[in-house]
Amino acid sequence: MPPKIQAYSEKVGKWGFIAAGVTWALTRNPLRAIAVLLAANPRVITVPTEYAWDQAELVSEDREYLVPEKGSLSQLARTKTMLFEDSSLLFNHPEIKEIQCIAAQEQDADQAVCLAASLMQKSRHPWKEEVYSKAKQTCRTIRTAFHVEEARQGLKGKVLDSQVIIGSGKFLQEHGIHCDAYELKAKRLVRGGYDVLFVGKQGKARGECLGFLARLRQSGVNEYGADAAAFRKKGWQLGLLNNSMHISADELFQSRLDTSWLSLEQGEVMERIAALKQQGEEVLLVTGHTKNPLYPLYQEAGIPSISTHDLQRIQESVRYAERTDQTVNEHVSISKKWNIFGSALAMLGMISAPVANLIGDALSLVFMSRTKSKSETLLPPPNMTYMDEAAVTSEVLAWHQLPNELVLGSFQTNLQTGLTADQVAAIRSQYGPNRLDSRKPTPWLVSYLGQFKEFTTLILLGTSVLAFLPGEYLTEWRWGLSCLLMLPSVRFRNAKRKRL
Known part of the structure; x- marks a missing residue:
């Protein structure tokens, strides 16, 4: 059940009991109070909504629509944020040209490259191989680095007696190293498609920026990134949880990816997802072929997820879920109006309890019938074509293409005389008679009486019988006692059915 509809049903149920109590106190008429309760009953929308999503799940299973792991179509209809585990899922591995080192002096450039190579050899940095190759060309000694720490920014x-720091200008600034002298040139290169890493060191005296490394990269989004763009056109937010490829901020911005998730720790990510759920919005996690170590935590938290190769298939599921959600919302709008105006009419005595129940049941049936009709009129998924059927049936022997003699010989029959009586008896004993078994039709009276199984309908049937009794046999206190016993019975039965 969608959270908004669940909240509405609880709210209108409480107000319905209050309105029924006020009506009873003012009119001293328990039947009118029951009419108010029935008119305010949220089951006119809760029952069709549950049916709508159950029907959607059935149709999706029949048509092989993809449903996210730990998710449902109802959740998919409320999803507006797609989170990708890593930038490698969306971008091609870049074609790297030779790394350049920009520094004030040539010896500073060689020192910056060698210090960067020392640190990167103890890390998983994607520039590691290129920087190490560049450092070997300087003919300088590549020292061993100790206590290497990796962060998001660098x-x-x-190395020896110095603290070496590599990363963005902001990262070096946080460690007391300012790279203002190189900032303007670095920005120009970034606008030209380069990635930049500043190199600095802290000695005993003060911090010093040695220069920066730059490399031209040509990556671009991959096929999965193109599939993800289709969701962005629908108004979805595409977020990134990790940037192992160190895609530049400008390129991420151009791809319209939400980078605010990158600065969040694991616990903060979970808190933000929980906050979105409280607002009635769901999040879809997209993972790679190799599961992230944090994936079990996301699964335990019940976050729906798919893999990158399912991005195309899930689009059909999203379309179907959104159409079902639109139908449900149309029914909710009508139900809200009925709950308000129906309760008002019942309070004024303009409609009786049986009529209020009849209208509610009629609306529920109309909603469910409309939902079923709409779900069945959807076109089949694109991959379901007659070519698929032909591929399946091609494995069966094509009897119409065989010569007559071969077919007659296979069935041991004669074209003029046909099958003998013994052959017919043998074939019938093996395959049974050549007819389809049909279900025995249900008598119309049984079908009609089966409509009276609903619990509230039985209550109204009982009150209708009591209404025919003379007044001396049914005093006011007996009416009150009857209502007092019947209303808790309804709530107890509904609670028991939810537990089951």
């Missing part, structure tokens, strides 16, 4: 570690 690396830091100890």
